[in-house]
Amino acid sequence: MARGGVCKDVIESHLKVLRHDLVMAKADKMSNITKNTNGATEKCKTSSTNGVYELLECPMCSKLMYPPIHQCPNGHTLCSNCKSRVQNSCPTCRSELGNIRCLALEKIAESLELPCRHQSLGCHDIFPYYSKPKHEQNCRFRPYNCPYAGSECTVRGDIPNLLAHLNNDHSVDIHDGCTFNHRYVKSNPHEVENATWMLTVFNCYGRQFCLHFEAYQLGMAPVYISFLRFMGEDTEAKNFSYSLEVGGYGRKLTWQGVPRSIRDSHQKIRDSQDGLVIPRKLALFFSGGNRKELKLRVIGHIWKEQ
Numbered sequence: 001m002a003r004g005g006v007c008k009d010v011i012e013s014h015l016k017v018l019r020h021d022l023v024m025a026k027a028d029k030m031s032n033i034t035k036n037t038n039g040a041t042e043k044c045k046t047s048s049t050n051g052v053y054e055l056l057e058c059p060m061c062s063k064l065m066y067p068p069i070h071q072c073p074n075g076h077t078l079c080s081n082c083k084s085r086v087q088n089s090c091p092t093c094r095s096e097l098g099n100i101r102c103l104a105l106e107k108i109a110e111s112l113e114l115p116c117r118h119q120s121l122g123c124h125d126i127f128p129y130y131s132k133p134k135h136e137q138n139c140r141f142r143p144y145n146c147p148y149a150g151s152e153c154t155v156r157g158d159i160p161n162l163l164a165h166l167n168n169d170h171s172v173d174i175h176d177g178c179t180f181n182h183r184y185v186k187s188n189p190h191e192v193e194n195a196t197w198m199l200t201v202f203n204c205y206g207r208q209f210c211l212h213f214e215a216y217q218l219g220m221a222p223v224y225i226s227f228l229r230f231m232g233e234d235t236e237a238k239n240f241s242y243s244l245e246v247g248g249y250g251r252k253l254t255w256q257g258v259p260r261s262i263r264d265s266h267q268k269i270r271d272s273q274d275g276l277v278i279p280r281k282l283a284l285f286f287s288g289g290n291r292k293e294l295k296l297r298v299i300g301h302i303w304k305e306q
């Protein structure tokens with residue numbers, strides 16, 4: 001009884017090893033993904049020269065295909081998005097497409113593990129083929145949108161690239177220091193529609209913060225808003241706090257807040273009024289003079305929460 005048990009175990013584990021080797025050999029051939037003997041997945045090398053990876057690219061749109069993957073009677077594959085656009089004619093051989101799923105390819109895809117597409121930006125995780133897109137949407141290494149608010153800028157990148165871009169292409173000043181004293185002057189403060197977008201970047205605790213100052217219409221009332229955004233993830237932004245202060249003639253408005261990640265658009269932050277909101281009447285009062293010119297001094301401070 002006991003002996004039989006031992007024998008069975010040995011055979012089973014031997015079979016397991018065999019099967020494991022076989023699977024590994026196949027996987028190696030298919031995708032260049034290698035696993036070490038502990039089963040831990042090592043950094044893999046996937047390139048466009050990889051056969052299976054190429055098979056999973058839709059021949060029409062070149063995007064990776066996800067179920068349902070279709071094929072024509074001659075075996076040419078097509079993604080479901082393109083299938084709905086080709087009017088039942090295979091784009092490769094022109095024969096009638098019909099409704100044939102390519103289950104084999106779907107199964108092969110299921111067995112693949114691929115690196116995150118943001119590998120070059122620092123993400124070294126690898127994922128099962130089908131859960132990769134979800135990760136990539138939320139990957140913390142995915143590029144950030146340009147934080148400049150005044151234009152329809154489509155530049156994306158990591159923080160060092162965006163800093164260079166802000167400086168070179170938007171002429172944004174980058175200051176060192178965690179306290180600031182910033183003057184905003186505008187000759188025609190009644191032009192709220194042509195909103196003034198101003199952005200200054202502060203280098204503080206080795207991280208970068210965007211100070212926004214904008215004019216906009218809040219309901220019927222023209223207002224100014226100033227707020228801080230953090231050039232990084234929201235989880236890190238929460239480690240910091242900031243204060244803003246504006247005033248004159250014995251009056252003062254102050255705001256204390258938590259910087260928001262630049263993952264949140266400036267418009268989202270502005271619309272939630274998560275910053276120092278200054279009604280125009282008050283802004284003009286602080287500006288003094290004949291109220292024909294906006295002259296505000298915003299004093300601010302950034303600090304790290306313990």
Ligand SMILES: [Zn+2]
Nearest residue numbers: 058061079082
């Ligand atoms: Zn396609």
Ligand SMILES: [Zn+2]
Nearest residue numbers: 072076090093
């Ligand atoms: Zn075909």
Ligand SMILES: [Zn+2]
Nearest residue numbers: 116118123139
């Ligand atoms: Zn990633």
Ligand SMILES: [Zn+2]
Nearest residue numbers: 146148153155
């Ligand atoms: Zn830009």
